Amino acid sequence: MFISERRADVIWHGGFAHGQGSLRSDSGAFEHFPITRCARLEHSTGKTCPEELLAASLASCQAMAMAHTLEQRGYAPDKITVQASCIMENIQGAPKITGITLIIRGSVPAIDANTFDTLAIEADRLSPVANALRNNVEIRLNTALEYYTSS
């Protein structure tokens, strides 16, 4: 059964080394994101790139999956933070996204640390973006229950 269709598009001018692109999304959340080879492979200098967007996709998906899983099991989360770090390496002459580390922290009343860790693994199995990357990219979960001061 259909749930959603989400679109983004890029216009690229020129070759790879010296060309440049502009990225927009159908939602309107971003309209003119510049994309360059240099920002991707050297210094980002304020520009996003495919690997950063993939990290953003996975971080946001995992945070929602975690909120959903906790809620379903009767734990109402106060706050969840997810940081995703996407590593690209040169493997036999070709660039490859080899791993994404997720640092997942949560402030959740009335839960113990073991249950939090177990539900983080359960949330990972639910996460559509994690499942889209499964077996191709090593997703490393680093989870901890924390008590934040209110913010």
Add this chain to the structure above:
Amino acid sequence: MFISERRADVIWHGGFAHGQGSLRSDSGAFEHFPITRCARLEHSTGKTCPEELLAASLASCQAMAMAHTLEQRGYAPDKITVQASCIMENIQGAPKITGITLIIRGSVPAIDANTFDTLAIEADRLSPVANALRNNVEIRLNTALEYYTSS
């Protein structure tokens, strides 16, 4: 050999249904992207979501892979556009990203349509984001050589 590390993080407050998050990237390209369940599963209303970010990641990766592949084969592209549409479906009770359609258009001097199509397939095999999704998400390529007016 290490090429790059790119990071993004999300802060999520509350449960899944009524909670909300804020997404930022290390590059600074985006700092306060709001994320909600409703924007993801119902109407985007100007907000991005994990599936749109995945579409943006793949579209930008494929455009750069295409520019690189064309350039390597001696064809200097004027312009390449890539639109990515990410479909999420409910499969046996769970949300799953089932397919992404890529509409790839190019204005490339001195190339014929068959060579353009062949190099689009070669670029897809090179694309790190496409390879991260390989065998989990059906990536459909819709390619055509076009002659744009200058813009």
